[in-house]
Amino acid sequence: MALHASTVVVPIDFSSASASAINTALEIVENPSQLYLIHVMLPLETMSPGVLLGDVTDVSRTEKVTTALKNLAEIHKAEDAHLAVTIGTPGLEIADYAKREKADLIIIPSHGYHGLKRLFLGSVAERVLRHAPCRVLVLRRADQE
Amino acid sequence: MSPLFFKLFLFFTFLFLTGHNIVALAQVPEPASANVETDKKDLNKEAAESFTASIDSQFGIIVENMANVLFWEPVKAVPIPLIVIILLCGSVFFTIYHKWLNIRGFKHAIDITRGRYDNPNDPGEISHFQALTSALSATVGLGNIAGVAVAIQTGGPGAVVWMVLIGLFGMTAKFNECTLAMVYRKVRPDGTVDGGPMHYLEIGLQERGFPFAIAKCFGLVFAIFCIGGSFGGGNMFQANQATSAVRGMIGDRPGLDWFFGCLLAFLVGLVIIGGIKRIGQVTEKIIPLMCGIYVLAGIIILILHANQIPEAAVLIVRSCVSPEAAYGGFIGVLVQGIRRAVFSNEAGVGSAAIAHAAAKTDEPVREGMVAMLGPFIDTVVICTMTALVVIVSGAYNTPEAGQGVEMTRWAFSETLSWFPTVLNISVFLFAYSTMISWSYYGEKAWQYIFGTTKKAIIMYRILFLGFIVLGAVASLENVITFSDLMILSMAFPNIIGGVILAPRVKVLLQDYWRRYKANEFTVYE
Numbered sequence: 001m002a003l004h005a006s007t008v009v010v011p012i013d014f015s016s017a018s019a020s021a022i023n024t025a026l027e028i029v030e031n032p033s034q035l036y037l038i039h040v041m042l043p044l045e046t047m048s049p050g051v052l053l054g055d056v057t058d059v060s061r062t063e064k065v066t067t068a069l070k071n072l073a074e075i076h077k078a079e080d081a082h083l084a085v086t087i088g089t090p091g092l093e094i095a096d097y098a099k100r101e102k103a104d105l106i107i108i109p110s111h112g113y114h115g116l117k118r119l120f121l122g123s124v125a126e127r128v129l130r131h132a133p134c135r136v137l138v139l140r141r142a143d144q145e
Numbered sequence: 146m147s148p149l150f151f152k153l154f155l156f157f158t159f160l161f162l163t164g165h166n167i168v169a170l171a172q173v174p175e176p177a178s179a180n181v182e183t184d185k186k187d188l189n190k191e192a193a194e195s196f197t198a199s200i201d202s203q204f205g206i207i208v209e210n211m212a213n214v215l216f217w218e219p220v221k222a223v224p225i226p227l228i229v230i231i232l233l234c235g236s237v238f239f240t241i242y243h244k245w246l247n248i249r250g251f252k253h254a255i256d257i258t259r260g261r262y263d264n265p266n267d268p269g270e271i272s273h274f275q276a277l278t279s280a281l282s283a284t285v286g287l288g289n290i291a292g293v294a295v296a297i298q299t300g301g302p303g304a305v306v307w308m309v310l311i312g313l314f315g316m317t318a319k320f321n322e323c324t325l326a327m328v329y330r331k332v333r334p335d336g337t338v339d340g341g342p343m344h345y346l347e348i349g350l351q352e353r354g355f356p357f358a359i360a361k362c363f364g365l366v367f368a369i370f371c372i373g374g375s376f377g378g379g380n381m382f383q384a385n386q387a388t389s390a391v392r393g394m395i396g397d398r399p400g401l402d403w404f405f406g407c408l409l410a411f412l413v414g415l416v417i418i419g420g421i422k423r424i425g426q427v428t429e430k431i432i433p434l435m436c437g438i439y440v441l442a443g444i445i446i447l448i449l450h451a452n453q454i455p456e457a458a459v460l461i462v463r464s465c466v467s468p469e470a471a472y473g474g475f476i477g478v479l480v481q482g483i484r485r486a487v488f489s490n491e492a493g494v495g496s497a498a499i500a501h502a503a504a505k506t507d508e509p510v511r512e513g514m515v516a517m518l519g520p521f522i523d524t525v526v527i528c529t530m531t532a533l534v535v536i537v538s539g540a541y542n543t544p545e546a547g548q549g550v551e552m553t554r555w556a557f558s559e560t561l562s563w564f565p566t567v568l569n570i571s572v573f574l575f576a577y578s579t580m581i582s583w584s585y586y587g588e589k590a591w592q593y594i595f596g597t598t599k600k601a602i603i604m605y606r607i608l609f610l611g612f613i614v615l616g617a618v619a620s621l622e623n624v625i626t627f628s629d630l631m632i633l634s635m636a637f638p639n640i641i642g643g644v645i646l647a648p649r650v651k652v653l654l655q656d657y658w659r660r661y662k663a664n665e666f667t668v669y670e
Contacts, residue, residue, distance in 0.1 A: 014334045041335045042597050046422040047585040049279035049503045050270030050337060052429045061335035068334050089598050123596075 003028050003137070005105035009036045009098045011090070011124070012069060017109035017141040022076045024139060025107050032078035038097045039065050040090040058087065091127020099133045106132055109141045152595055153604075156369065197402065197618045204615070205623045208630070215630050224476055228633045229483050232493050235640035236314035239321045242647055243654060247316035247517060253661065254514040261668050262511065268332045269505030273515045276504040280497040280516065282432050283379065283582035284523050286575035287386045288489030290439075290568070291550035293531040295625065297541045298548055300481025302457075303465030305532040307482025308489075312524025315492025316517045321643050324513030324650050325349065326498035327506070340502025341586075342495035342635075343368045343593045346642040353645060364593065367495060367638040371590035372605075373631030374496065378488060379583020380609060381616025382628040383576035384409055386550045388617040390572040393551055394565070406617025410610040412577065417584050417606050428578045435571045436527070442567070443530040446560045450537040457536040484629055487636070489528055490520035494632055495639035499586050510657040513650070549621055584609050 008025045012018045025035055041061055050056035062085050069083045082101070086093045098106050110125035129136050216226040240247060256262070257273050271279065296304040322342065329348050330340025343364040350360035388405045395401075416425045447454060465478065491497055497519055504512040531553060540546040540556035547555060550572060557564040588605055595601040616624055660666065 039334065041333075042337075043599075043602075044337075045417075045585060045588060046420045047417055047425055047581045047588075048270075048337075049276065049500050049585070051422055052425050052581075053275040053279055054271035054503070056270050056337060061337065064336045065334050 003105070005029065005103075005135075006034050007036065007101055007103045007105070008034060009038060009094065009101065009103040009106045011094045011106070011108050011128070012037050012039045012072065014039070014068065014072070015109075015141075017139070019072070019076070021107050021109050021139055022072070022078065024137070026076065026078060028105070028107075031080070032073075033080035033082070035078055035081035036084065036097070036101050036103060037069055037073060037081050038084040038086065038094060039069060040093040041065060041085065041087050043087055089127075090124045092131060094124070094128050095131035095133065103134050105135050105137060107137045107139065109139045111141050156594065200615070201619045201623060204619050204627070208623050208627045211630050212626055215634050225480055228636060229480050231640050232487055232633065232636050233311065233314075233483060235493050235636070235644065236311060236318045238644060239317040239647065240314050243317050243320065243651065245317075246320055246514075246654070247313060247521075250320075250514050250517065251521075254518050257511055258515050258518060262508075262666055263505070263669055264507075264667070265505070267505045267507050268336070269338060270336065270503040271505060273504055273506065273512065276501050276512065277515050277518060278429070278433065279503070279582065280500040280519050281436075281522065282429055282578045283496065283500065283586070284489065284491050284519060284579075285432075285436055285527060286579040287383055287550065287572065288378070288485070289523060289527045289531055290553050290572060290575070291386045292485045292489045293528050294535055294540075294549055294552040294556075296481055296485035297532060297535055298552065300478040300485075301464045302461045302532070302536055302541065303463075303478045304482035304485065305461050305529065306465035307479050308486035308528055308532070309525055311483050311486040312490055312492070312520045312528070315486070315490055315520040315524070318493040318640070318643070319490075319497060319520055320513040320517045321647060321650050322493070322495050322498045322639060323501040323516035324509045324653065325643065325646055326502040327504070327509030327512045328649065328653070330502040338503050339589070341499035341589055342639045342642070343371070343590060345498075345646065346638060349646045349649065350642060352649075363638045363642050367635060367642075368590035368593045370631055370635040370637070371496065372587050372594075374494070374628075374635055375583045375587025375590070375609065376612040377624075377628035377631040379496075379587065379632075380580055380612045381619065381624045383579050384613045384616030385619065385621055385624045387573050387576035389550055389621070390554070390569045393547075393554060394569050402618045403614070406614035409577075409580075409617065410613040413580050413584065413613060414606075414610050416581055417609065418603070425578075425581050428574060428581065431574055432578050435574055438567060439571055440527065440530060442557060442561060442564055443534050446534050446557065447530070447537065449560055453537045454533065457533055460536065461532070484633065486524050486528070488629060488632055490523040491632065492520045493640050493643075494635045495643075496583075496586050496632075496635065499589050500582070508657060510650075510653050513654075580613065 005028055008029055010018070010021050010025050022035070022037070026032065029035055044051060044056065044058060044061070048056070065085045066083060069085070073079055073081045073083065084097055086097065094106065094108070106128060108125045108128055125138055129138070215228065218224050219227050219230070258277055260272065260274060263272050293305075293308070296308060325345040326340045326342065329345035330338050331344065332338050346367060347360045347364035350363055351357060384406060387409060388402050391405050392401060415421045487493060497516060501512050501516045504515070506512055535541050535553060535556045538556040538559040540552050540559070543555070545555075546552045554565050554568050557568060584606070587609065588602065591601065591605040595605075
């Protein structure tokens with residue numbers, strides 16, 4: 001059965017797995033403008049050296065990530081895709097974004113770790129599953145460490 | 146059970162098993178408050194004191210039990226704790242293995258720090274100079290002002306020699322760990338970086354063929370002690386000595402330690418929970434100025450006492466080779482010197498590697514060389530100067546000079562009567578900036594274990610503030626032992642892992658040095 005969706009959210013962490021998630025999404029949507037790419041940044045620590053002595057701010061970080069998202073979209077010939085950069089806990093932010101954009105599908109890669117590795121590595125996909133307002137397609141990652 | 150709570154459960158179980166001995170708890174000695182004279186009229190004061198004393202006594206029992214485990218002495222005839230042996234051997238090993246880089250690379254390290262090779266387009270958050278400033282704001286502070294006094298008090302003047310020697314050897318230990326932190330750091334898409342011993346231990350050891358579980362264990366043990374260190378030396382010791390400085394300034398008042406502890410916690414909370422970064426930025430900028438004033442005052446005193454310096458130097462050297470029995474003989478002096486030096490410059494401990502990982506460069510070795518200057522400035526320059534002032538002023542054998550920071554204050558005020566006010570302000574600012582820097586180290590370690598969720602992070606920050614208050618009310622002895630335990634124990638995984646990964650650093654260093662000698666680097670000055 002073919003999977004149909006007209007508003008697809010793809011969380012991007014700039015790994016090779018996010019690239020294959022974009023490809024999967026492009027196969028599903030009719031038009032790249034139905035694609036919603038989001039990158040979630042962690043909150044900035046006010047006591048980090050970059051903030052106290054350097055010039056790291058939320059504005060400078062957002063600019064860098066937006067440029068990187070644009071480049072990624074161009075590489076996949078999806079210049080019309082919607083881009084978003086938010087700050088917070090990745091799983092929750094992705095689910096919130098899907099709610100805001102009234103998405104009908106989220107495509108997210110997952111390591112599929114269990115045991116000790118599951119305890120310490122990646123639970124973003126799990127959190128998205130628990131909070132998502134719509135269907136979630138979990139892709140098994142090929143870039144396991 | 147959610148992973149966060151499962152990990153919290155494991156974390157506190159580990160701390161409990163390491164530190165708490167139920168049998169010992171059952172034999173709790175009567176707290177010091179039991180000796181409070183009953184004819185005291187001020188009952189409120191008595192109640193407050195007894196509450197404080199009971200907290201301190203409970204804390205003391207935990208610390209004592211932890212010390213039994215972590216300061217284990219493998220050879221009974223030679224009472225040197227295992228961790229001190231590891232620190233000493235590790236620092237000497239790195240120095241010989243990297244062919245005395247602390248000496249041959251010194252000039253180049255200064256050139257890098259001056260910004261000769263700073264390329265603004267390199268990945269990272271801060272310049273080489275800013276990375277060094279950031280790491281120094283965590284190390285230069287009460288370890289130099291109060292720690293030196295403690296070293297002389299407990300190890301005699303001879304301890305200074307060992308402090309300086311371990312400072313010199315520690316330079317290459319610092320080089321090794323900061324280079325590794327750069328090699329294995331993660332640069333996020335937003336330009337921020339994440340690095341430190343927990344990451345290089347985990348990834349580096351796996352690269353060298355260790356299974357995931359063992360590599361992860363190294364990272365976890367480091368992270369646990371780093372969190373402990375952020376509560377101890379990076380927090381309680383600072384709060385304790387800052388409170389002591391205030392007490393020296395306005396006299397002892399009932400409830401002062403509680404009040405001042407809460408005030409400090411509030412001020413740190415403004416930055417780490419309130420997110421008011423301006424306060425932290427201003428403090429970080431004032432610190433180099435305060436260091437300058439402190440060193441200048443020390444130089445003035447030493448010039449005024451110039452004729453006594455040769456005598457002091459002779460005393461230091463003589464008591465280092467033939468120490469008095471009161472200080473535990475030769476071994477006692479050696480152990481005290483090393484403990485206080487490492488506590489002050491944190492070489493081999495791995496903490497500074499977290500700050501240095503943020504440097505803007507694509508040459509890991511280059512940042513390692515900058516980091517090498519840390520122990521030199523901290524221990525060889527500032528600690529030696531404090532030690533000479535404490536000795537030429539005679540404070541070290543004057544009982545009324547007090548202990549810790551009070552002894553240093555007494556020593557400086559003998560010559561410069563205006564100095565105590567400046568010192569009190571410095572102590573406060575040093576303590577404040579060290580607490581902020583260490584809260585960052587501790588939080589990075591906490592994130593490594595508990596993840597980056599909001600809930601986990603806020604939990605750490607609240608605990609951190611709680612320990613500030615505890616540090617202000619506990620006694621110096623307990624606080625120092627706890628702080629030493631945690632900070633020195635970070636060296637267990639860090640030095641062992643660092644030795645295993647040293648060949649990687651050596652290859653990078655040889656390549657870098659060859660290109661440096663062939664003038665292949667672009668100079669941006």
